[in-house]
Amino acid sequence: MERKIILEHIDVKGIRSIEVYRSMGGYDSVAKALKSMTPDEVTEQVINSGLRGRGGAGFPTGRKWSFIDKKSNNPRYLICNADESEPGTFKDRYLMEHIPHRLIEGMISASYALGANTAYIYVRGEFKYIIGILNQSIKEAYQQGFLGKNILDSGFDLDIYVHPGAGAYICGEETALIESLEGKRGTPRLKPPFPAIKGLYDCPTVVNNVETLANIGWIVNNGAESYAQIGIGNSKGTKLISACGNINKPGVYEIEMGLPVETFIYNEKFCGGIKNGKDLKAVIPGGSSVPILPKELILKTADGKKRLLSYESLSEGGFQTGSMLGSGGFIVYNENACIVRNTYNLSRFYHHESCGQCSPCREGTSWMEAVLHRIEHGHGKQKDIDLLVEIASRIEGNTICPLGDAAAWPVAAAIRHFRHEFEFHVEHPEIVKNIRHGSLAKYAK
Amino acid sequence: MAKLKFTIDNQTIEVEQGTTILQAARMIGGKVVPPAMCYYSKLQGSGGKCRTCLVRVAQGSSKDPRPMPKLVAACRTEVMDGMVVENLTSPDVVAARRAVVEFLLINHPLDCPVCDQAGECDLQDLSYEHGSQSARFEEEKRTYEPIDIGPLIQFHPNRCILCYRCVYAADQLTDKRVHGILYRGEKSEISTFISQSIENDFSGNLIDVCPVGALTDKTFRFKNRVWFLKPMDAHRDCPKCSGKVALWLRGEEVYRVTGRKDEYGEVEDFICNECRFEKKQASDWIIEGPRSITPKSVISQNHYRVLSKPHVINPLKDKME
Numbered sequence: 070m071e072r073k074i075i076l077e078h079i080d081v082k083g084i085r086s087i088e089v090y091r092s093m094g095g096y097d098s099v100a101k102a103l104k105s106m107t108p109d110e111v112t113e114q115v116i117n118s119g120l121r122g123r124g125g126a127g128f129p130t131g132r133k134w135s136f137i138d139k140k141s142n143n144p145r146y147l148i149c150n151a152d153e154s155e156p157g158t159f160k161d162r163y164l165m166e167h168i169p170h171r172l173i174e175g176m177i178s179a180s181y182a183l184g185a186n187t188a189y190i191y192v193r194g195e196f197k198y199i200i201g202i203l204n205q206s207i208k209e210a211y212q213q214g215f216l217g218k219n220i221l222d223s224g225f226d227l228d229i230y231v232h233p234g235a236g237a238y239i240c241g242e243e244t245a246l247i248e249s250l251e252g253k254r255g256t257p258r259l260k261p262p263f264p265a266i267k268g269l270y271d272c273p274t275v276v277n278n279v280e281t282l283a284n285i286g287w288i289v290n291n292g293a294e295s296y297a298q299i300g301i302g303n304s305k306g307t308k309l310i311s312a313c314g315n316i317n318k319p320g321v322y323e324i325e326m327g328l329p330v331e332t333f334i335y336n337e338k339f340c341g342g343i344k345n346g347k348d349l350k351a352v353i354p355g356g357s358s359v360p361i362l363p364k365e366l367i368l369k370t371a372d373g374k375k376r377l378l379s380y381e382s383l384s385e386g387g388f389q390t391g392s393m394l395g396s397g398g399f400i401v402y403n404e405n406a407c408i409v410r411n412t413y414n415l416s417r418f419y420h421h422e423s424c425g426q427c428s429p430c431r432e433g434t435s436w437m438e439a440v441l442h443r444i445e446h447g448h449g450k451q452k453d454i455d456l457l458v459e460i461a462s463r464i465e466g467n468t469i470c471p472l473g474d475a476a477a478w479p480v481a482a483a484i485r486h487f488r489h490e491f492e493f494h495v496e497h498p499e500i501v502k503n504i505r506h507g508s509l510a511k512y513a514k
Numbered sequence: 515m516a517k518l519k520f521t522i523d524n525q526t527i528e529v530e531q532g533t534t535i536l537q538a539a540r541m542i543g544g545k546v547v548p549p550a551m552c553y554y555s556k557l558q559g560s561g562g563k564c565r566t567c568l569v570r571v572a573q574g575s576s577k578d579p580r581p582m583p584k585l586v587a588a589c590r591t592e593v594m595d596g597m598v599v600e601n602l603t604s605p606d607v608v609a610a611r612r613a614v615v616e617f618l619l620i621n622h623p624l625d626c627p628v629c630d631q632a633g634e635c636d637l638q639d640l641s642y643e644h645g646s647q648s649a650r651f652e653e654e655k656r657t658y659e660p661i662d663i664g665p666l667i668q669f670h671p672n673r674c675i676l677c678y679r680c681v682y683a684a685d686q687l688t689d690k691r692v693h694g695i696l697y698r699g700e701k702s703e704i705s706t707f708i709s710q711s712i713e714n715d716f717s718g719n720l721i722d723v724c725p726v727g728a729l730t731d732k733t734f735r736f737k738n739r740v741w742f743l744k745p746m747d748a749h750r751d752c753p754k755c756s757g758k759v760a761l762w763l764r765g766e767e768v769y770r771v772t773g774r775k776d777e778y779g780e781v782e783d784f785i786c787n788e789c790r791f792e793k794k795q796a797s798d799w800i801i802e803g804p805r806s807i808t809p810k811s812v813i814s815q816n817h818y819r820v821l822s823k824p825h826v827i828n829p830l831k832d833k834m835e
Contacts, residue, residue: 425702432617463613
C-alpha cells in the first residue's frame with residue numbers, strides 16, 4: 070500500500086536540480102499540457118481524476134478550478150498555499166525542500182488550465198531556507214524555458230513569485246492569505262464572494278495546497294483514469310502523511326489512500342510501532358485541528374470495521390466516534406501521554422494564532438486556554454469540564470473562518486473521549502501540580 | 515430592478531437586489547431586526563466581525579431551497595429571491611447570540627457606573643436583551659495600558675470590543691489615517707501610530723461610531739449623565755459639514771454636541787470637529803425641537819412623552835351589559 074507518485078524520485082541524488090529532475094521525466098507534463106491539450110481538457114482531467122484538496126478540507130480540486138469566473142476581463146491568479154503551520158503537519162515543507170520542481174511543474178499546468186499568467190507561492194515566513202530553494206528552482210525553470218514568455222513556443226506566459234508570509238497560522242486560510250498577499254493584515258474575508266470570483270486584487274483566483282498542485286503533473290502525464298484507480302472510494306490517489314509523536318520512525322510517508330491505520334502505525338515500512346514498546350493511547354490523525362481518537366476508535370470504527378487512511382473511513386461516525394483525514398498530520402500518543410496537557414498545548418496555540426477579528430474566536434480561544442491552564446495546573450473545578458464543552462460548542466460554527474472550529478474540536482473531542490482524565494485532574498490537584506506528571510493511569514484505582 | 519421576496523420570522527417583504535438580510539429586516543423594523551455591534555451602514559466594509567447578527571437561513575432561495583449549513587452574519591449576507599430567515603424564532607440563533615454576548619462581556623469591564631457611554635451603550639442594550647444574569651468567567655480580565663490619542667477623544671482600551679468601526683471611520687472620513695489595529699488575536703488593540711496624533715477635522719466621529727465607551731468625548735467627560743440631558747435637533751450653517759447635530763442640553767447649557775443618530779445608533783450625517791467641540795453655546799445653533807427618543811431608552815425617562823392610558827381588557831363587560 071506504499072505508492073509513490075509525488076515522492077517517486079525522492080531518493081535520486083541531486084533531484085533538487087532541474088537537470089536531474091528532467092532526466093527522470095520531469096516537466097514532461099508541461100510539454101504535454103501546453104502542446105497537446107486545451108486548458109479545459111486539463112481541468113477535465115483533474116475533475117475526472119477525483120483529486121481532492123490536500124490542505125485539509127478535501128474539496129474536489131477540479132471543481133474548484135471550474136468555479137473560476139471565466140466571464141471576467143480581469144487577470145486570473147493561481148496561488149500555492151505553502152503556509153503550512155498546523156502542529157503535526159510538515160509534509161509540504163518536506164516536499165518543497167527535497168523535490169521543489171514537482172510543485173513548479175504542477176503549477177505551470179494548473180496555471181495553464183486556469184488561464185493564469187501570474188502565480189504566487191505564499192510560503193510560511195519561518196521557512197526561510199525553503200524560500201531560497203524555491204527561488205533557485207524557479208530561476209532554473211526560467212532558464213530552461215518552462216517559465217516566462219511563450220513557454221515552449223506555446224504562446225502561454227507564466228511568472229511565478231515566491232512571497233514569504235510573516236508566520237501567522239491564520240494566513241493559511243485562503244482569504245486571509247490573499248489579504249496578506251495584498252499587503253494587508255492577514256485576516257479572513259467573509260465568503261461569499263469566493264476567491265474564484267473575487268480573490269487577489271478582486272480578480273478570479275484559485276488557492277491550492279502544495280501537495281494538491283504536486284499531483285497535477287502525474288495526472289496530466291498518466292491520465293485521470295490511472296489516477297482514479299489508485300486509492301479507495303472517493304479518496305483517490307495517494308496522500309502524504311507526516312507522522313510524529315511516540316513512534317519509532319517519525320517522518321513523511323506517501324501512502325495509497327485506504328491503507329489501514331493499524332498497518333501505518335505498526336508496519337516497519339511506516340511508523341514502525343510505538344516507541345519503547347509502549348501501548349498506543351490516542352492519535353490525532355489529520356493535524357492538530359481534527360478530533361483526537363482513542364486507541365479503540367483509531368484502529369477500528371465504532372462498527373468494528375478497520376479504520377483506513379481515507380477521507381470517508383476517518384470521518385465515519387461523525388465527531389462522536391470519528392475524526393478527519395485533514396492535512397495528514399498524524400500525531401501518535403503512547404500510554405504515558407497526558408491528554409489534558411496536550412489539549413492545553415493545542416489550546417495555547419489556537420489562542421495565540423486567532424486573528425482576533427471575530428468575537429467568538431478571539432474571546433473563546435483565550436477563555437478555553439485559561440480554563441485548561443487551571444485544570445492542568447491543579448486549580449480546576451468539576452464545573453470547568455462542562456464549561457469547556459460549552460465554550461467549544463459556542464465557538465464552533467459561529468466564526469468567520471474555520472479557525473474557530475479548529476480551536477473548538479480538539480477540546481470537545483478530548484473531553485468526549487478522555488473525560489476521566491480531566492476529572493482526575495480536578496479531583497487530584499496534588500498529583501497534577503507536579504509539572505512532570507505523565508499518564509495518570511498509574512494513579513487510577 | 516426586479517424585487518426579491520424575503521421572509522424573516524414569518525414576516526415577508528420585497529426588497530431590491532443587493533440588499534442584505536439586516537437591511538431588509540430594518541425595512542420591516544421591530545423585533546425581527548438582528549442587533550449589530552460592528553456593522554455601520556455608512557462605513558464601507560464594516561460588519562461580519564462581532565457575530566451578534568447571526569441568523570439562520572432556513573431556505574436559501576426559491577431556486578435552491580436548502581437551508582444554509584451554518585448561521586450567517588445578517589449584516590453581510592445578501593438576500594436571495596424566496597429566502598426564508600429565522601431570527602428570534604430559531605433557538606440556535608438565540609443560543610448563538612447569548613454566546614456572543616457572553617464572549618463580548620468576558621473582558622469588558624463592567625464599569626457602567628463611571629462610564630460616559632452608560633445609557634446609550636449598545637453593549638448594555640445587547641446584554642439586557644440577550645445576556646445572562648450571572649457571569650461564568652472567573653479568569654482575570656484583559657487590560658491595556660491607557661494611551662493618550664489626542665486632546666479631544668478619551669480612549670479606554672479596556673472597554674473596546676474590537677468592532678473596527680472607528681478604524682473604518684478613520685480610514686474613510688479622515689485624510690490622514692493615524693490609527694488602526696495593532697497585534698493579533700486576543701492581544702489586538704486599537705491604537706495610534708504616534709501618541710496624541712488624532713487631530714483630524716472629522717476625528718470626533720470616531721466617538722459617535724463607537725458602540726461602547728471605548729472612545730468618548732473628552733470635553734464631556736464626567737460632566738453629566740445622558741439621561742439628565744435633553745437632546746435637541748439643531749443646525750447651523752457650517753462650511754465643512756451639514757451642520758445638522760443633536761444638542762444635549764441641561765437648562766440652557768450645552769453639555770455636548772453629537773451627530774444625529776437613528777434608531778439603530780447610526781449617525782445620519784458625520785459632523786466636523788468645529789461643530790462638535792467648539793460650538794458649545796445654545797446661541798450658536800438654530801434649535802429645531804426635541805429629538806425623538808425610543809421609549810425603551812433610558813434617555814426617554816421623564817422626557818416629552820405623555821404616557822397613554824393602558825387599554826384594559828374587561829372580559830365581563832359584554833356579559834354585564
